[in-house]
Amino acid sequence: MTVSVLVVDDSGFFRKRLTEILNASGNIRVVGAASNGREGVELAEKLRPDVITMDYEMPVMNGIAAVKEIMQRCPAPVLMFSSLTYEGARVTLDALEAGAVDFLPKNFEDIARDGSELQRILRERILDVARSQPRAERGAAAPTVGRKPSPTTTDRPAPARDARQPQPDSRSTRPEPPARPARRRTPSRHYNVVGIGTSTGGPIALQKVLVDLPANFPAPLVLVQHMPGSFTPAFAERLNKLCRIQVRQAEDGDMLRPGLALLAPGGKQMMIENRGGQGRVRILPGDERLNYKPSVDVTFGSLARSFPGKTLGIILTGMGADGKEGCRMMKQSGSVIWSQDEKTSVIYGMPMAVAKAGLSDEVLPLDEIGPRLVEGVS
Structure with missing residues (x-):
């Protein structure tokens, strides 16, 4: 099963490089690419990808505005690419508040030492983000918005094997959640x-x-x-x-x-x-x-x-x-x-x-x- 990805970035070189890396992974496929936020919103509605990667600085509509519209119109997990600077951090935090799930440095040299490590990190992060819940689908007060199947897949991806720990499955194939403790309330007490x-x-x-x-x-x-x-x-x-x-x-x-x-x-x-x-x-x-x-x-x-x-x-x-x-x-x-x-x-x-x-x-x-x-x- 394949995870479908929409790449949104105004840099043609970055769109091409990211597409090459993700398509080479075998279980991820880039199904579309957009050069600005407005185009990204339109393709998100049309393609209904499992994951969207999003840049911030783009013409027509920036990444934060695009994330906000996507969360309103067709919620999907968004992975932001950002610069590892103080200003980049402020922008990324704004994007997370708008509904993005996670972020990665846009400079690939900041992510990995070599190509094979880079591909592994990007693949694992995309698969992890695909298992997340878009903002509009979390919490009791949030409305639930249905998502159409991706054009390249009829099911959600199975979890990637991760040496760090077993991961939960995707929403459509997720097993029954583990029995959780009774909702007992611990009494008020002093903590250091x-x-x-x-x-x-x-x-x-x-x-x-x-x-x-x-x-x-x-x-x-x-x-x-x-x-x-x-x-x-x-x-x-x-x-x-x-x-x-x-x-x-x-x-x-x-x-x-x-x-x-x-x-x-x-x-x-x-x-x-x-x-x-x-x-x-x-x-x-x-x-x-x-x-x-x-x-x-x-x-x-x-x-x-x-x-x-x-x-x-x-x-x-x-x-x-x-x-x-x-x-x-x-x-x-x-x-x-x-x-x-x-x-x-x-x-x-x-x-x-x-x-x-x-x-x-x-x-x-x-x-x-x-x-x-x-x-x-x-």
Whole structure:
């Protein structure tokens, strides 16, 4: 079974190169190409591709405007291509808020060292994005929009084999979801720290959770979002403007304090130490042996050691299984774990891994997590 892709980019060279790479993969086929956003919207309606790749700077209609129209008229998973700059990060975050699922650097040299690695990364990301749910098909309040079969496929793709973890199947062939824990509510209690880990779909999910918190939220928060180092400063700045709590990128030596959320810097690892009952941040270089920089497992593992039984860990939407082992360590120390439910997750990978391992004390829709934090943390 083949995943159909629409490429939207004003660069003829980029359209040609991306088409060559994707068509060479065997299970992905580019079914159309557009040179501007308006043409991209029209072809999206006509072709109904499984995935759309989208540039930002284009004539007639830019990428963000195109994503917004696509989400209104014919929702489909969108993968943005962006520059790894501060301004590129701001634009990409706007695109994610408009409905895009994920992003990749547009400069192929930023993605991979050689052609074979580049093809593997692009193929895996396209297949992962194809399994996601477009914005208009997620959440209880969102309308469900039917999608016609792609001209090149009569079914959705089966999951690619991923060494990181087993992935859920596509929506049309997805098996029955694993039995989830009873919706019991953990009683309100004091936590020394709240840790939140996420990946694909995480920027918008984190925003939805954090905007519900009051300025006097009684616990410190540490945030781990899989994101390049050039993106995390802009992301922290964006969250800080939107939220009543304070949000900023963590620095080595930062002290944890109530009402402050510290975001792990991209490309590095964040650990939390206990210095006489006071939490302190340690920022370490990214270990090349680890797939994720920052890694939820690394940060949550340090929380399990530093504040055993006194931490609330939350796993939100994301690909892979990062966070499962960190949650296991936290759970073994007596701490509490929440995970996002399948219906509201863009990619039900990370929260599924935690729930299937029996580590979740509560499985919650995204819209309930913020209010539960307000009522459940004292």
